[in-house]
Amino acid sequence: NLALESDASCIEALYNLGLVNKQLGMFEDALDCFLKLHAIISHHPQVLYQLGHLHELVGDLDQAVEWFLQLLGIIPSDPGVLRKLGELFDNENDKQQAFHYHYESYRYFPSHLPVLDWLGSYFVGLQVPEKAIAFYEKAALMQPNEAKWRLLIGSCHRRSGNYQLALKTYKDIHNMFPENIECLKFLIRICSDLGLKEASEYALKLKKAEKAKELRERVSSSQSGSRRSSGRSSQGVPSPSLGDTTPPVHGLRPNPASRLSKMSFLENSSDVYIHSPQTNEIDAGYSDPLGGPQERPRTAAGLRSRSRIDDDFGDEELTEDLLP
Numbered sequence: 001n002l003a004l005e006s007d008a009s010c011i012e013a014l015y016n017l018g019l020v021n022k023q024l025g026m027f028e029d030a031l032d033c034f035l036k037l038h039a040i041i042s043h044h045p046q047v048l049y050q051l052g053h054l055h056e057l058v059g060d061l062d063q064a065v066e067w068f069l070q071l072l073g074i075i076p077s078d079p080g081v082l083r084k085l086g087e088l089f090d091n092e093n094d095k096q097q098a099f100h101y102h103y104e105s106y107r108y109f110p111s112h113l114p115v116l117d118w119l120g121s122y123f124v125g126l127q128v129p130e131k132a133i134a135f136y137e138k139a140a141l142m143q144p145n146e147a148k149w150r151l152l153i154g155s156c157h158r159r160s161g162n163y164q165l166a167l168k169t170y171k172d173i174h175n176m177f178p179e180n181i182e183c184l185k186f187l188i189r190i191c192s193d194l195g196l197k198e199a200s201e202y203a204l205k206l207k208k209a210e211k212a213k214e215l216r217e218r219v220s221s222s223q224s225g226s227r228r229s230s231g232r233s234s235q236g237v238p239s240p241s242l243g244d245t246t247p248p249v250h251g252l253r254p255n256p257a258s259r260l261s262k263m264s265f266l267e268n269s270s271d272v273y274i275h276s277p278q279t280n281e282i283d284a285g286y287s288d289p290l291g292g293p294q295e296r297p298r299t300a301a302g303l304r305s306r307s308r309i310d311d312d313f314g315d316e317e318l319t320e321d322l323l324p
Helices: 002-006 011-023 027-040 045-057 061-074 078-093 095-108 113-127 131-142 148-158 163-176 181-195 197-234 254-270 300-313
Strands: none
Touching: 011 045, 027 045, 045 061, 045 078, 061 078, 061 095, 078 095, 078 113, 095 113, 095 131, 113 131, 113 148, 131 148, 131 181, 148 163, 181 197
16 A cells, blocks of 8 residues: 555556455455556456456456456467356356367366366266266376276266176276275166176175274274373373273273273174174174284283283183174
């Protein structure tokens, strides 16, 4: 403001004041600043962009389009401006113009994921999913660890009637992401449609994956709750009772009461999934692909502690499923 009081046509001061007003949400004041700038230096790309964006923010989409079209006349190959025009026409439900500018943006910047996603969705909406596959394949190449794009490719094959290729795509996804629940659901559906016996196999895998996900969420929530409770205690953690469902840890080795507490929780909880040889339930427990941890050397103190734990348990039989 001081600079403008000294020189009302100071370009830097007007531009900075416009940016500050825009940041503060004072869009009308920001428009005044940039309109004055436009009168001083017409057809400046940054000023034209700010004018277009500010009109978009105040809801005047038609005027915003006019400013961005002027900007496009100066920098016709800018993918960001082309995409912005595509978004504005899409908001006005002008799909033809929206496709034109999105596709032009794609031509100049073919690796922009939001544009690839929009173009794929556009062709799916037109009921020509086979044309969307090329865009989703490019996105999958850019994000090979993202299952979303591969699932979209499989859905496009299925919608276009190419069920065998869709089945192959879903199987490939399952091999890469074996715990992906959405992929398993698609496999069950397409195998059922094709009358394949594999549908029951994938149904069992789906049940196992859902159980595993549920257990992971339960363990994560219990661990976070245990950390919060231990953080609130400044005098140390008291010894848990047999009814505690989230026993605190006193050291590297759990004490007998802690073990009994966890056993009591597992035996009394009705919604915890436990594999039993007498049932046909699926074991959803986590299996480490690297194998179990190596056995640590035991010291004399450790052996004495172990013998005390064994005495406390008496004749109770402990299985690996009941261990924490």
